Amino acid sequence: GDSVTQMEGPVTLSEEAFLTINCTYTATGYPSLFWYVQYPGEGLQLLLKATKADDKGSNKGFEATYRKETTSFHLEKGSVQVSDSAVYFCALMEYGNKLVFGAGTILRVKS
Amino acid sequence: DVKVTQSSRYLVKRTGEKVFLECVQDMDHENMFWYRQDPGLGLRLIYFSYDVKMKEKGDIPEGYSVSREKKERFSLILESASTNQTSMYLCASKSAYEQYFGPGTRLTVT
Numbered sequence: 001g002d003s004v005t006q007m008e009g010p011v012t013l014s015e016e017a018f019l020t021i022n023c024t025y026t027a028t029g030y031p032s033l034f035w036y037v038q039y040p041g042e043g044l045q046l047l048l049k050a051t052k053a054d055d056k057g058s059n060k061g062f063e064a065t066y067r068k069e070t071t072s073f074h075l076e077k078g079s080v081q082v083s084d085s086a087v088y089f090c091a092l093m094e095y096g097n098k099l100v101f102g103a104g105t106i107l108r109v110k111s
Numbered sequence: 112d113v114k115v116t117q118s119s120r121y122l123v124k125r126t127g128e129k130v131f132l133e134c135v136q137d138m139d140h141e142n143m144f145w146y147r148q149d150p151g152l153g154l155r156l157i158y159f160s161y162d163v164k165m166k167e168k169g170d171i172p173e174g175y176s177v178s179r180e181k182k183e184r185f186s187l188i189l190e191s192a193s194t195n196q197t198s199m200y201l202c203a204s205k206s207a208y209e210q211y212f213g214p215g216t217r218l219t220v221t
Binding site for chain 2: 041043
């Protein structure tokens with residue numbers, strides 16, 4: 001079945017550091033790919049998405065590019081802030097309405 | 112603004128109790144979902160519903176049931192709570208392109 005693998009955390013960075021969170025997927029077809037973010041005490045919010053190969057999703061300074069050849073959708077940000085501290089989930093949607101999530105990566109940003 | 116609300120943020124129940132978790136959305140969405148979130152496992156789908164009175168099992172339905180009597184409300188039921196059901200429960204509803212999540216209910220079963 002479909003699956004998503006994310007790098008394990010927690011990831012701890014200093015403010016203004018460069019962020020990469022790796023995400024790879026396994027799917028039989030051509031899924032849509034998503035990054036969700038969960039701030040402390042809150043539900044999940046959609047951060048960005050890409051629906052086909054080579055699409056780049058971007059939002060709030062975060063970017064991720066849909067790479068079909070490497071089945072990857074890595075999340076990047078050039079300069080993180082303390083307010084970016086959260087849990088980040090990579091997910092895919094292939095058929096119908098169901099999302100398949102990775103295990104989540106905790107990001108901690110120190111000032 | 113999109114809104115998904117869940118009846119409780121924190122809940123403590125005893126083993127064997129019947130537990131109801133309620134979710135309400137105000138966006139007239141047809142599709143609604145219940146997930147549980149556990150550290151290191153991400154979110155796992157318990158049940159989903161694509162219309163009133165329609166439901167389908169997700170990946171981990173054992174020990175749970177659901178009810179969708181009205182479009183805006185989707186309830187998760189633990190018929191006889193057990194300690195291994197201690198978890199964070201998240202409800203979501205779906206537009207054409209995106210799932211919107213509620214704030215979650217942290218359930219502890221003692």
